[in-house]
Structure formats: C-alpha cells, structure tokens
Amino acid sequence: MPRLSNAREQIIERARSLLTERGFDGFSYRDISEHLGIRNAAIHYHFPSKTDLGLALIQDVAQEMLDQIEEARKTLTPAQQLNGYFEYEIQHCAHFDLCPVGALSTSWEVLSDDMRGAVASFWQAVLDWLAEVLEKGRETGEIRFYGEPIDKARLIIAAVSGARQQARIDGGNLVAQVAEQFRREMFAEAEN
Amino acid sequence: MPRLSNAREQIIERARSLLTERGFDGFSYRDISEHLGIRNAAIHYHFPSKTDLGLALIQDVAQEMLDQIEEARKTLTPAQQLNGYFEYEIQHCAHFDLCPVGALSTSWEVLSDDMRGAVASFWQAVLDWLAEVLEKGRETGEIRFYGEPIDKARLIIAAVSGARQQARIDGGNLVAQVAEQFRREMFAEAEN
DNA sequence: GGCGTATCTTACTTGCAGGTAAGTTAATTG
DNA sequence: CAATTAACTTACCTGCAAGTAAGATACGCC
Numbered sequence: 001m002p003r004l005s006n007a008r009e010q011i012i013e014r015a016r017s018l019l020t021e022r023g024f025d026g027f028s029y030r031d032i033s034e035h036l037g038i039r040n041a042a043i044h045y046h047f048p049s050k051t052d053l054g055l056a057l058i059q060d061v062a063q064e065m066l067d068q069i070e071e072a073r074k075t076l077t078p079a080q081q082l083n084g085y086f087e088y089e090i091q092h093c094a095h096f097d098l099c100p101v102g103a104l105s106t107s108w109e110v111l112s113d114d115m116r117g118a119v120a121s122f123w124q125a126v127l128d129w130l131a132e133v134l135e136k137g138r139e140t141g142e143i144r145f146y147g148e149p150i151d152k153a154r155l156i157i158a159a160v161s162g163a164r165q166q167a168r169i170d171g172g173n174l175v176a177q178v179a180e181q182f183r184r185e186m187f188a189e190a191e192n
Numbered sequence: 193m194p195r196l197s198n199a200r201e202q203i204i205e206r207a208r209s210l211l212t213e214r215g216f217d218g219f220s221y222r223d224i225s226e227h228l229g230i231r232n233a234a235i236h237y238h239f240p241s242k243t244d245l246g247l248a249l250i251q252d253v254a255q256e257m258l259d260q261i262e263e264a265r266k267t268l269t270p271a272q273q274l275n276g277y278f279e280y281e282i283q284h285c286a287h288f289d290l291c292p293v294g295a296l297s298t299s300w301e302v303l304s305d306d307m308r309g310a311v312a313s314f315w316q317a318v319l320d321w322l323a324e325v326l327e328k329g330r331e332t333g334e335i336r337f338y339g340e341p342i343d344k345a346r347l348i349i350a351a352v353s354g355a356r357q358q359a360r361i362d363g364g365n366l367v368a369q370v371a372e373q374f375r376r377e378m379f380a381e382a383e384n
Numbered sequence: 385g386g387c388g389t390a391t392c393t394t395a396c397t398t399g400c401a402g403g404t405a406a407g408t409t410a411a412t413t414g
Numbered sequence: 415c416a417a418t419t420a421a422c423t424t425a426c427c428t429g430c431a432a433g434t435a436a437g438a439t440a441c442g443c444c
Contacts, residue, residue, distance in 0.1 A: 109217065147377075160354070165354065185337075185339075
C-alpha cells in the first residue's frame with residue numbers, strides 16, 4: 001500500500017475545494033477520505049477535530065492571499081492591483097465557487113474563537129490593502145471615487161463577494177459584470 | 193394538551209429565523225420542534241421533507257418582499273424606494289442575520305430543483321424591480337449613476353447582501369456603511 | 385351521537401456525522 | 415539491528431439527522 005506522499009497538503013487542498021463548493025458544514029471527513037483513498041481516522045490524525053482542519057484551511061487561504069497582496073504591492077500600480085483583484089475573483093467566480101470567508105460566515109455561530117479570529121483578521125487585512133490601493137490610486141489620478149478609501153473598499157469587497165455568492169443563482173459570471181461596472185465608474189470619464 | 197392554533201405558520205416563522213441565523217443546513221427539525229414545544233413528527237406532518245419546508249420558506253420570504261415592492265412602487269418616488277430598500281436591509285443587518293437568498297446559495301448544490309427555481313425567480317424579481325427604480329430615478333434626476341440600470345442594480349444587490357454576510361465577521365452594521373457610500377455616490381454632488 | 389378527517393404523538397428505522405482507542409506498518413536513528 | 419516515532423488502519427462509540435408507521439385525540443358535520 002503506497003501511502004500518500006504529502007497527506008496533510010492533499011487533505012487541505014481537497015477540503016478547500018469542498019469548502020468553496022459546499023460551505024464548512026457541507027462536507028464531511030468522509031468526502032475527503034474517499035476522494036484521497038484513505039481512512040477517516042487518517043484525517044483525524046492530522047487534524048484531530050474539524051475545527052483544527054478549519055483553522056488550517058483559513059490560514060492556508062489567508063497565507064496565499066497575503067503573499068499575492070505582498071507581491072502585488074511591490075510590483076504593480078494601484079490601478080493594476082485593483083484590476084488584478086477583479087481578475088482573480090472573476091476566475092474563481094467562473095467555477096461558481098464561494099468566497100472562503102463568505103462560506104465560513106454562514107456557519108459563523110458555530111465556529112471556534114480561533115477560527116473566527118483567523119477569518120476576521122484575514123478579512124481585515126484584505127480590506128486594509130484595498131483601502132490603501134484606492135488611496136494611492138486617487139493620489140496618482142488612476143482611480144476615481146467618492147468618499148473615504150476605507151468606505152469604498154468595504155463596498156467593493158462586499159459587492160465582489162456578494163456577486164460570487166449570487167453567481168450560483170444567476171448562473172452567469174456576476175463578478176465579471178460587477179467588476180465591469182466598477183471599471184466604468186472608477187476608471188472611465190463620467191457618462192452621466 | 194393545548195395544540196398550537198396555527199402550527200404551520202409558527203413552524204415557518206421559526207424556520208425563517210433559523211435559516212437567516214445558521215443557513216439551511218444549519219438547523220434541524222429538532223430546533224424547531226423544541227422551540228414550539230411539539231414533536232418532530234408534527235413538523236413532518238406539515239412538511240413531509242425538509243425540501244418542502246425550504247420551498248414554503250422561500251415562498252414566504254418572496255411573497256413578503258414582493259408585496260412590499262408592489263406597495264412601494266405605487267406610493268414612493270424612485271429615490272424613496274431605493275432608500276427604503278437600504279433601510280430594510282440595514283434593519284436586518286442590525287440583527288446579524290443572513291440574507292435568505294445568500295443563506296440558501298451556500299447550500300445551492302444540494303437544493304432541489306423546486307427550491308432553486310423559487311430562489312432564482314425571487315432574486316430576479318428583486319433585481320428587475322431595482323433596475324426599474326434606478327431607470328426611473330435617472331429620468332427624474334433623483335438618482336445618478338454610470339452605465340445601464342440593470343448593471344448598477346446587480347452591483348447594489350451584490351454589495352448589500354455581501355455586506356450582510358460580512359457584518360457577522362466585522363461585528364458592525366456594514367450595510368449601513370455601504371448604503372451611506374451609495375448615497376454619497378448616487379444622491380450627492382461629486383466631491384472628487 | 386357516531387363518523388370522518390385534520391392534527392398531532394409515540395415509537396421506531398436508517399444513515400452518517402465527528403470522534404476515539406488500540407493495533408499495524410514503515411521509515412529513522414542511535 | 416533494535417528501538418522509537420510518524421503515519422496510518424481497523425473497529426468501534428455516541429449522537430443526531432431526516433424520515434416513517436401506527437396509534438391517539440379532537441373537531442366539525444350529518
């Protein structure tokens with residue numbers, strides 16, 4: 001019997017797919033173990049409770065996102081960063097998968113304090129990054145919007161993740177449509 | 193033993209609370225029956241399967257919303273209708289409950305075709321209504337925005353329901369903040 | 385006053401969820 | 415090469431989920 005070379009990583013990977021497909025309550029250890037050809041207890045070995053798995057999951061998602069943000073901040077202009085964020089979300093929306101934060105917020109009440117904290121600080125980090133992008137973009141004249149950067153950032157993030165959620169209902173790429181509308185408002189000249 | 197006078201209505205009412213608190217997978221018949229002081233099987237009498245309950249639930253939500261829309265359309269100006277929508281959502285956000293459509297979209301994969309259809313047509317009806325409000329509002333000069341009414345309507349609905357979702361994480365009334373930003377953009381003069 | 389129907393309750397079934405304990409196998413290391 | 419440890423498996427547990435069947439109760443109606 002050839003064991004998995006990197007079981008832990010494969011478990012997280014599969015769990016991430018399941019989380020964005022069905023939400024945190026929507027998958028079981030069985031869904032993971034059957035897919036990987038291992039036993040349930042093997043997952044419990046790596047992640048004693050589902051909370052442990054959930055925590056690793058959100059940390060994995062956060063790390064990936066924060067790495068990308070860090071990289072983008074160094075190499076791209078504000079407008080390019082905003083567009084990159086849109087493109088990233090459009091890609092995910094094309095597969096009709098949920099935003100991980102959104103998937104977890106549905107079961108917020110039953111999440112452990114650890115998980116809540118991890119989700120909250122991840123979400124806050126993205127918000128802070130986007131607010132900074134907007135502020136810089138306004139300074140350079142690349143990006144136009146009303147009000148405070150933090151308020152606009154909140155609106156954009158809410159709209160994008162809301163669109164990802166509703167895309168399942170609509171069946172189309174709602175994030176692409178929403179992003180296009182934002183581009184009209186923030187990059188183009190006034191039409192009305 | 194005094195039976196419930198209107199069990200069916202009370203079951204739906206309780207189920208609606210639970211849906212917006214925990215999502216469709218997040219509550220069981222037990223949660224309802226214990227709260228009402230009846231047996232599980234009594235719920236099964238009124239709603240043989242959970243799908244039947246879910247269908248009744250979304251129809252109830254939809255009817256209520258459509259009634260309000262119908263009323264608003266007759267008596268209020270476009271700007272008042274848009275503001276009314278914001279206020280309605282702000283109220284719900286204050287209790288940190290989920291948008292019913294959003295709560296169901298998380299478990300979209302496991303919903304019956306009936307339920308999917310009901311959710312989709314409800315969501316579409318709200319979208320159409322808001323697009324019409326925006327179009328009329330632009331004609332009367334009360335409301336300003338870029339692009340097509342339907343595109344702006346999609347963005348607003350996505351932002352508001354996304355904000356309701358994320359309010360659980362943030363802990364504040366994100367819908368109020370998002371609505372305020374929309375008002376700056378759509379009702380006020382340009383500041384930038 | 386008896387009869388049928390609506391509205392339940394009691395008492396189950398099946399299935400799967402998360403989780404545990406103890407044993408097995410294989411690689412690592414002194 | 416023996417002992418330890420990591421990474422599992424087999425075999426279980428408890429609990430709760432949805433759902434069902436059959437019996438009890440009450441209510442309107444001829």
